[in-house]
Amino acid sequence: MNTSALARQLKVTTNELLEKLPELGFDIGAKAIKVNDHLVPKIIDAWKKAERKKAFKESQASITEVRAKDKVTVAEQKEITIGDTIVVKDMAEVMKIPVARLMGELMKNGVMVSLNEKVDFDTATIIAEDLGFKVIKSKQAEEEETSNKEKLTQLLSTRQSSDIKAPVVVVMGHVDHGKTKLLDAIRSTDVVASEAGGITQHIGAYQVVAHDRAITFLDTPGHEAFKAMRSRGGQVADIAILVVAADDGLQPQTLESIAVIQKENLPFIIAINKIDKPGADIDRLKQQLVELNLTPEDWGGKVICQPISALKKEGISELLDLILLVADMENFKADISGPAVGTIIESHLDPGEGPVATVLVQAGTLNIGDMIVVGQVPGKIKMLKNWKGQNQTAVGPATPVKILGLRQLPQIGEILEVIVDKKTYNNKIKNIDNNFRPAGINNSQNNNKTEEGEEGATNLRLIIKSDVLGSAEAVEESLKKISVTGAKIQVVKKGLGLINEADVLNAAAQQALLIGFHIKENKNIVSLAQEKGVTVLYFDIIYKLLEDIEKRLITIKAKKTVHKIIGKMQVLAIFKSQKNSMIVGGKIVEGMIIKKCGVKVLKNGEMEAVGKITELQSGKQAANEVVAGNEAGIEYQGDPIIAVGDTLEFFEESYE
Ligand code: GDP
Numbered sequence: 001m002n003t004s005a006l007a008r009q010l011k012v013t014t015n016e017l018l019e020k021l022p023e024l025g026f027d028i029g030a031k032a033i034k035v036n037d038h039l040v041p042k043i044i045d046a047w048k049k050a051e052r053k054k055a056f057k058e059s060q061a062s063i064t065e066v067r068a069k070d071k072v073t074v075a076e077q078k079e080i081t082i083g084d085t086i087v088v089k090d091m092a093e094v095m096k097i098p099v100a101r102l103m104g105e106l107m108k109n110g111v112m113v114s115l116n117e118k119v120d121f122d123t124a125t126i127i128a129e130d131l132g133f134k135v136i137k138s139k140q141a142e143e144e145e146t147s148n149k150e151k152l153t154q155l156l157s158t159r160q161s162s163d164i165k166a167p168v169v170v171v172m173g174h175v176d177h178g179k180t181k182l183l184d185a186i187r188s189t190d191v192v193a194s195e196a197g198g199i200t201q202h203i204g205a206y207q208v209v210a211h212d213r214a215i216t217f218l219d220t221p222g223h224e225a226f227k228a229m230r231s232r233g234g235q236v237a238d239i240a241i242l243v244v245a246a247d248d249g250l251q252p253q254t255l256e257s258i259a260v261i262q263k264e265n266l267p268f269i270i271a272i273n274k275i276d277k278p279g280a281d282i283d284r285l286k287q288q289l290v291e292l293n294l295t296p297e298d299w300g301g302k303v304i305c306q307p308i309s310a311l312k313k314e315g316i317s318e319l320l321d322l323i324l325l326v327a328d329m330e331n332f333k334a335d336i337s338g339p340a341v342g343t344i345i346e347s348h349l350d351p352g353e354g355p356v357a358t359v360l361v362q363a364g365t366l367n368i369g370d371m372i373v374v375g376q377v378p379g380k381i382k383m384l385k386n387w388k389g390q391n392q393t394a395v396g397p398a399t400p401v402k403i404l405g406l407r408q409l410p411q412i413g414e415i416l417e418v419i420v421d422k423k424t425y426n427n428k429i430k431n432i433d434n435n436f437r438p439a440g441i442n443n444s445q446n447n448n449k450t451e452e453g454e455e456g457a458t459n460l461r462l463i464i465k466s467d468v469l470g471s472a473e474a475v476e477e478s479l480k481k482i483s484v485t486g487a488k489i490q491v492v493k494k495g496l497g498l499i500n501e502a503d504v505l506n507a508a509a510q511q512a513l514l515i516g517f518h519i520k521e522n523k524n525i526v527s528l529a530q531e532k533g534v535t536v537l538y539f540d541i542i543y544k545l546l547e548d549i550e551k552r553l554i555t556i557k558a559k560k561t562v563h564k565i566i567g568k569m570q571v572l573a574i575f576k577s578q579k580n581s582m583i584v585g586g587k588i589v590e591g592m593i594i595k596k597c598g599v600k601v602l603k604n605g606e607m608e609a610v611g612k613i614t615e616l617q618s619g620k621q622a623a624n625e626v627v628a629g630n631e632a633g634i635e636y637q638g639d640p641i642i643a644v645g646d647t648l649e650f651f652e653e654s655y656e
Contacts, residue, residue, distance in 0.1 A: 001034065001035055001037055001040050002033060002034055002035075003017060003018065003028075003032055003033055003034065004033075006035055006040060006043065006044075009044070010044070010047050018030055018031070018032065020047075020050075021043065023050075024046040024047065024050060025046070026039060026042075026043055026046070049325065052297070052304070052325060053325065053328070053329055078095070078096075078132070078134065079133065079134045079136055080094045080128060080133050080134075080135055080136070081094075081135075081136045081137070081138050082121055082124050082125070082128075082135055082136070082137065082138060083121065083137075083138040084120065084121050085118040085119065085124075086118065086119060086121075086124050087115075087116060087117065087118050088102060088103060088106070088113050088114070088115045088116070088117055088118070089115040089116060091119070091124055091128075092115075095128065095131065095133060097131070099115050102127070103115065105127050105130065105131065106119065106123070106127055111123055111127075111467050111496070111497065113467055119496070120496050121135075121137065122496070123496055123497065129252070129253065129256075132252050134256055134259075151415050152341070152343065152362070152415050155341045155415065155417065156341060156362060156363055159334075159335035159338065159341075159363045159364070160335050161333040161334050161335050161363070162333060162335065163333060163334055163335065163336040163396075163397070164331075164332070164333055165332050165333060165334040165336075165396075165397040165398040166207065166213065166214035166215055166216050166327075166332075166397075166398040166399075167215055167216065167238045167239050167323060167324075167326070167327040167330075167332050167398070168205075168217075168218065168236055168237050168238045168360065168398055169215060169216065169217050169218065169237065169238070169239045169240070169241055169323060170217075170218045170236075170237035170239075170240050170241070170266075171183055171217065171218070171240075171241045171243060172240055172242055172243070172257040172260070172261070173242055173243035173244055173254055173257055174243075174244070174245070174248070174251035174252065174253035174254045174257075175253060176245070176248075177243045177244055177245040177248065177251070177254070177273060177274075178243050178245060178273040178274060178310045178311075179243050181273075181310035181311060182243055182271060182273065182308070182310040182316075183217060183219050184310070185310045185311075185313045185316050186208055186316060186319075186320070187206055187208065187217075187219075188313070189208055189210070189313075189316055189317065189320070202219065203219075203346060203385075203387050203400060203401075203402045204218065204219060204345040204346030204358040204400065205217060205218050205219050205345055205346075205358060205360060205387065205400030206219055206387040206400065207386075207387065207399065207400065208320070210317070210320040210321070210323075210324060211321075211324060213327075214398070215320065215323055215324070215327075216360070216398050216399070216400060218237060218345065218360075236343050236345065236360050236362065237264075237266060238266070238267070238330065239266065239267050239268065239269070239323060239326050239327070239330075240257070240261045240266045240267070240268040241268070241269050241270075241271050241319070241323075242254065242257055242258065242261065242268055242269070242270045242271065243273050243310075244270060244271070244272055244273065244285060245273050245274045246272050246273065246274050246275050246277065246280035246281060246282050246285055246307070247274055247277045247279035247280045247281065248274075249281075249284060249285050249288050250285070250288045250289075250292070258292070258294070267326050267330055268304075269304045269305070269306060269319070269322050269323065269326065270289070270294075270296070270303060270305045270306070271305075271306055271308050271315075271319055272285060272305055272306065273308050273309065273310055274309060274310075274311070275307045275308065275309050275314070275315070276309040276311060276312050276314070282307055286299055289301075289303060289305075304322055304326070306318055306319045306322055332398075334362060334363050334396075334397035334398065335363045335364060335397070336364070336365060336396045336397060337364065337365070338363070338364040338365075339364050339370070339418035339419075339420050340361050340363065340364040340365055340366035340367075340370065340416070340417075340418045341361075341362055341363045341364055341415065341416065341417055341418070342359040342360050342361040342362050342363075342415070342416045343359065343360050343362060343413065343414070343415060343416070344357050344358070344359055344410050344411065344412055344413065344414045344415075344416060345358050345359070345360050345400065345412065346358040346412060347409050347410050347411070347412060348409070348502055348505060348506070353404055354404070354406075355377075355379075355404075355406045355407070355408055355409040355410070356402060356403070357374070357402070357403050357406060357409075357410050358400055358402050358403070359374075359400070359401060359403055359416050360398070360399070360400050361396060361397050361398070361399050361401065362397055362398075363397055364396075364397070364418065365394050365395065365396045366381065366394065366395050366396075366401065366403075366416075366418065367381065367384075367394045368381050368382070368383070368384055368393050368394070369381060370418045371418065371419045371420075371422070371425040372405075372406070372416055372417065372418050372419065373416075373425070373428050374406060374410040374414050374415070374416045374417075375410055375411060375414035375415070376408075377406050377407060377409070377410045377414075378406075378407055378425070378428060379405045379406035379407050380405045381403055381404075381405045382404045382405035383402075383403065383404040383405065384401050384402070385401065385402040386399070386401055386402075387400060387402075459487075459489070459490045460488070460489050460490065460513065460549070460552055460553055460556055461490045461492050461510055461511060461512035462479070462489060462490065462491050462492065462513050462514075462515055462549075463491075463492055463493045463494075463495070463503060463507050463510070463512045463514050463515065464476065464493070464494050464495070464515045464517060465494075465495045465496065465497065465498070465499050465503060465514070465515070465516050465519060466494070466495075466496065466516070466517040466518055466519060467496070467497075467518040467519050472494040472495070472496075472517065473494070474542070475515075475517050475542065475545065476491050478542055478545075478546055479491065479546065479549060481546075482546060482549060482550050482553065484550065484553040484554055484557055485557070487553040487554070487556050487557040489549065489553065492510050492512050493510075493512075497519065498516075498519055498520060498522045499514055499516050499519070499522050499525055499536060500522065501524075501525055501528055503525075504525050504528050504529050504532055504536070505528075507532075507534045507536075508532035508533065508534050512534075513534075513535050513537065513552070514529070514534055514535065514536040514537070515536075515537050515538075515539065515545065516536065516537070516538040516539070517538075517539050517540075517545065518539075518540055521538050551639065554610050554611075554638070557610075562653065563598065563600075563651035563652070563653050564651055564652045564653070565591070565649055565650070565651050566591050566592055566593070566594065566597060566650050566651060566652055567588055567591030567592045567593050567627075567628065567649075568588070568589050568590040568591065568647055568648065568649050568650070569586040569587060569588050569589065569593065569632065569647070569648045569650070570586050570587050570645075570647060571584055571585075571586040571642055571643065571644055571645060571646045571647070571648060572585055572587060572631070572644060573585040573586070573644065574642065574643070574644060575633070577640045578640060579640065580637060580638070580639075580640065581614075581635060581636060581637045581638075581640065582635075582640045582642050583633065583634070583635050583636070584633070584634060584636060584648075585631065585632070585633045585634075586631065586632065586634075586648065587629075587630070587631050588626055588627060588628045588629065588630055588631070588632060589628060590628055591627075591628055591650070592625055592626060592627040592628065592650075593613065593616060593625065593626050593632055593634065593650045594616075594624065594625045594650070594652075595613060595615070595616040595623070595624050595625065596612065596613060596614070597612070597613055597650045597651060597652055598611070598612050598650065598651045598653055599611050599613055599634075599636060599638070599648050599649065599651070600648070600649040600651065601638070601639075601641060601646055601648060602646060602647040602648070602649055603643075603646055605647075608639075608641060609638050609639040609641055610638060611636050611637050611638020611639065612636070612637050612638065613634050613635065613636060613637075613650070614635045614636070614637050615634065615635035616632060616633075616634055616635075617632065617633040617634070618630060618631075618632050618633075634648075636648075
């Protein structure tokens with residue numbers, strides 16, 4: 001082929017082409033007239049790549065410009081500031097919408113509230129964002145996130161980042177634009193994983209290999225991705241993929257994502273998704289991008305766009321190539337040697353394994369046996385597992401790994417540090433604030449009370465989910481009033497919204513009862529709850545809840561205490577039956593009854609209820625004890641289920 005023809009094809013002059021070719025590794029001579037045909041496709045490919053690199057550099061520079069202009073766009077979105085909780089009425093006021101409308105929106109999401117009740121930050125954010133608001137966390141709430149970020153920056157600043165690391169990618173965009181589908185499509189490109197028969201584990205991040213190079217994806221689909229981006233993405237991601245559906249164009253969460261990307265100064269690629277759909281209009285979307293001063297590169301701008309169909313898995317390998325290209329440009333590096341520093345990207349309590357967390361190592365190498373501190377939580381690495389479920393002995397930067405060995409559940413976004421020196425580690429443990437409670441078990445934990453409580457008391461552990469924090473608090477207050485000697489209620493967690501899988505797992509791990517108050521039943525967790533042996537109860541009326549819990553306490557106590565049987569009575573007559581008490585008469589057939597002893601109600605030999613004797617009569621006289629062979633009348637407190645013919649077994653109790 002003639003060099004002039006090739007130059008025309010590449011839209012440059014022949015001189016420009018000849019000048020540039022050596023830079024791209026093709027030395028065909030400064031005055032060459034012809035170029036070998038087999039080199040032509042290679043030259044074209046290298047040329048395009050180089051152009052992209054150049055465009056990318058320029059696009060990153062232009063982001064700063066765009067940010068200034070784009071502030072307008074973001075500012076046009078209405079912003080509201082919310083702390084950890086907000087009263088519904090106040091929320092409507094700051095949003096300048098009628099309270100009834102807000103309550104309607106909350107209701108649609110299964111949150112039943114009155115205007116004076118509080119909703120928490122997460123609930124408020126979901127509702128407000130659905131209504132097109134941008135939610136900002138109040139300063140105090142944000143401080144924690146910022147301090148983690150500062151800590152990380154400080155820890156990483158002392159490290160020599162000289163080793164190439166895999167890029168860490170976060171996927172963002174408007175709801176339903178296909179983030180989850182894209183993450184699934186990318187995950188399934190990893191042929192090696194499927195060939196090896198590895199069972200993919202959802203640990204909050206995964207890695208794929210493209211052109212022999214690893215790419216790490218934060219796997220936080222749906223609305224979560226957005227929140228996650230705020231608390232962890234900004235700390236750990238190197239590149240953002242902004243997914244925009246070609247049939248829907250730019251939407252509020254797309255704009256918000258752009259604002260976050262720019263604030264974090266993240267290199268980004270736009271994945272124009274759903275191009276398979278009949279309504280897909282790539283040009284219209286590009287036009288919208290132009291209006292935001294984010295002109296796509298093929299329209300003469302600098303923003304990298306890749307049309308894809310996550311559904312049909314089209315354009316995925318091109319997208320991976322672009323990620324690698326950006327990684328080459330940015331040259332992401334980390335320090336592989338030395339003790340590990342990382343960020344927690346996921347954590348949960350596993351019934352079998354205890355506290356489990358996923359950490360993304362950001363510097364150094366994390367090894368089995370390492371002593372670590374995550375925020376306030378100490379531990380020693382007992383197990384490292386990658387997203388394919390394979391055991392690892394050591395992992396380096398940009399690798400997500402599931403860890404076991406933490407003493408408590410750490411919070412997402414917290415920094416993991418390896419402590420090399422045993423003395424320092426022991427001091428760290430000593431210095432840990434005695435009052436600290438594990439994350440995930442919020443302040444409602446009643447631990448002081450329980451621990452100071454009666455010796456040998458058995459705890460009934462509860463996790464309460466409710467429509468609003470106010471009602472969970474009311475339930476907790478009322479529960480405090482129930483008193484059953486030898487058994488104690490311990491509210492280990494309170495939360496808002498529907499009971500989800502995490503709640504079930506948490507309840508299984510903590511051996512707690514799950515209570516839903518004023519919330520809709522979630523049918524999706526029924527089989528998991530059965531599998532894990534977790535009891536889930538729903539109530540709408542507080543006294544029914546209290547009654548049920550009291551009964552359970554009594555039964556627990558009955559199971560856990562040692563009962564010395566002192567006598568038996570055959571029930572002959574029922575004189576009175578009330579809600580929680582009965583007056584019955586019968587004949588003592590064995591032993592004796594003493595006033596104020598315990599009683600078990602037996603039907604056909606099976607225990608059906610446990611109660612106590614509050615009054616005892618022999619003939620018409622009050623008595624302190626009545627022995628076998630005599631008849632007696634008793635006032636019984638407990639479930640009013642005694643019937644003629646039942647056997648009552650009297651006992652005195654001591655605790656195990
Ligand atoms: P997310 O909320 O951004 O995570 O969106 P999802 O990944 O859950 O996708 C929302 C819906 O769009 C689902 O029904 C997907 O099957 C569908 N979807 C995602 N990607 C594509 C695509 O490329 N083409 C088509 N036709 N549908 C898609």
